[in-house]
Amino acid sequence: MLDRAQVLHVARLARLELDDDEVQRMAAELSHVLDHIEKIRELDLDGVAPTSHVVDIVNRLRADEPMPCFPPEVALAAAPEPLRTAAGTGFGVPSPLADESP
Amino acid sequence: MTELIDLTAAQAARGVQTGEIGAAELFEAYRRRAAGEELNAFLWVADSPAAGGSPADRPLGGVPLAVKDLFCTEGVPSQAGSRILEGYRPPYTATVVAKLTAAGAPLLGKTNQDEFAMGSSNENSGYGAVLNPWDRGRVPGGSSGGSAAAVAAGLAPWAIGTDTGGSIRQPAALCGIVGLKPTYGACSRYGMIAFASSLDQAGPLTRDVTDAALLFRHMVGHDPCDSTSVEFPGQVALPVAEDLRGIRLGVPEELTGDAGGVQSGVRESFEATLNLAEGLGASVEPCRLPHAPHALSAYYLIAPAEASANLARYDGVRYGLRVDGDADLITMYSRTRARGFGPEVKRRIMLGTYALSSGYYDAYYGTAQKVRTKISEDFRVAFEQFDFIATPTSPWTAFELGSKTDDPLAMYFNDFCTVPMSLAGIPAISIPSGLSEGLPVGFHLAGPAFSESRLLDVAYALERAIGFDGRVART
Structure with a gap:
């Protein structure tokens, strides 16, 4: 059973702002789903290896050679805040410091 | 025009190749139907086929293709059914789309879907629900609901979708068409907007089994851009089987008993199809998949866990929506995601984040990964005795719009019969087996990894014996 504090945590x-209604609904819905899912914890799984992937491949590395890539203008085309300054191009973001006013 | 619409995709391709049909005329016939449709199946429709090459010389003969929204298509809206990607036009095209276009299937349009492929009814789309062409008061299934409805209604000759836990097979079943989920790794995932990377696979949704084989043949192969893709062993064969002599079908009691809540009409159609299979010379015996009833629980931990990581990229920085860009960075992230994601996507992100969070990881995610191992082992044992496993595709026929939206867990049970195969990474196909109270029922067959050619062959023999007629949905 998830409580309000757990949902907020x-x-x-998850970097997801929830309003009060959503917090309440999420607590009830997730608890309901988890109640069902919990049943797998009753299985005897001692010594069973976990599966993260079904393909029988360990590592597949290509030759470490430069490959063509998008020019910056193409990569920036869909960005909400493309930056084009004398110092170069990039993705604009707000300040990561919460208290710093713009 | 009606004549063109009545042809299967393979027949239309042959018509273009022999010069009996003009590729431009074929494209225009479907373009007009797709542009004027009333099911909300399409989110974008092309004006004309992209230029290049003579369709008559290519294996797919210029037969236009509907593509699920989540496949990136260069310069064309690719939004994965989400408002957070509204208007996004990617700078590149997904490998499977590029391969099919090169083989002669021009892009007809992008189809509606549940947001980020999370859903079984298409009601989770950020762009509105899709209506089932058999009954417009009902859902088409999901998440590839737009692709399934478009093919069933004859708005597109064929389509591609993606299947993570049943998202090709279940809508194919609910719309009375064929849907194939290939072996994991058979088709490149490059350019597919990711939901759960260890489960997502692209596959065909088509009017019949021959169309599915023809389309799938041109989707497979290793792609240097997807390191989990592998070379398909040999060429995908077009189906020819006339009987099923020597084929051993296993029917798992765990997936066909009462646990999944299979409707009586679905059960009747399933059993009638097993009788047809026996009539064609197959043996039908019960088999065991002891861990299959736990597949749904494992799936609803693993898929949301992977989704919570994959969807971290929607942060208002590189593409898509940004909300409150004047606030601090974390607030901008949190508000962008709050506004851009719909309720089901938020639920799965929360579930996945919780399952991966400190203190719960072993109990949830780790346990689910072990169950996944046991499910794969169950199939391995079953395939020592049986060639294929048969179940209903979905426990239910198409349900009424809005009837399951208030109970997420009930909605998840749509996937009861399809998730075990997804977790094991094995191929499975849904074919229409008949009608129950006027609505299509799907018959589900699964085989060992890379058994697609044989699986399609068996489905083809059954399809001919069943003689399903889907024309009524194409009016």
Whole structure:
């Protein structure tokens, strides 16, 4: 059973702002789903290896050679805040420092 | 024009190749139907086929293709059914789309879907629900609901979608068409907007099994841009089987008993199809998949966990929506995601983040990964005795719009019969097996990894014996 504090903690980890209604609904819905999912914890899985991937491939590396890539203008075309300054081009973001006013 | 629409994609391709049909005329016939449709199946329709090459000389003969929104298509809206990607036009094209275009199937349009492929009814689309052409008060299934509805209604000759836990097979079943989920790794995932990377696979949604084989043949192969893709062993064969002599079908009691809540009409159609299979010379015996009932639980931990990581990229920085860009960085992230994602996507991100969070990782995600191992082992054992496993595709026929939206867990049970194969990475196909109260029922067959050619062959023999008629949905 998830309580309000847990929902808010997970929402913060997920970078998801939830309003009060959503917090309440999420607590009830996730608890309901988890109640069902919990049943797998009753299985005897001692010594069973986990599967993260079904393809029988370990690592597949290409030759470490330069390959063509998008020019900056193409990569920036869909950006909400493309930056084109004398210092170069890039993705604009707000300040990561919460208290710093713009 | 009606004549063109009545042809299967393979027949239309042959018509173009022999000069009986003009490729431009074929494209225009479908373009007009797609542009004027009333099911909300398309989110974007092309004005004309992209230039290049003579369709008559290519294996797919200029037969236009509907493509699920989440496949990146250069310069064309690719939004994965989400408002957070509204208007996004990617700078490159997904490998499978590029391969099919090169083989002679021009892009007809982009089809509606559940947001980021999360859903079983298409009601989670940021662009509105899709209506089922058999009954417009009902859902087409999901998440590839637009692709399935478009093919069933004759708005497109054929389509591609993606399947993570049933998202090709279940809508194919609910719309009365054929849907193939290939072996994991058979088709490149490059350019598919990711949901759960260890499960996502592209596949065909078509009017019949021959069309599925023809389209799938040109989708497979290793792609240097997807390191989990592998070379398909040999060429995909076009189906020819006339009987099923020597074929051993296993029917798992865990997926066909009462646990999944299979409707009586679905059960009747399933059993009638098994009788047809026996009549064609197949043996039908019960088999065991002891861990299959736990597949749904494992899936709803693994898929959301992978989704919570994949969807971290929607942060208002490189593409898509940005909200409150004047606030600090974390607030901008959180508000962009709050506004851009719909309720089901938020639910899965929360579930996945919780399952991966400190203190819960082993109990949830780690346990689910172990269950995944046991499910693969169950199939390996079953395939020592049986060639293919048969179940209904979905426990239900198409349900009424809005009837399951209030209970996420009930909605998840749509995937009861399809997720075990997804977790094991094995191929499975849904073919229409008949009608129950006027609505299509899907018959689901699964085989060992890379058994697609044989699987399609068996499905083809059954298809001919069933003689399903989907024309009524194409009016």
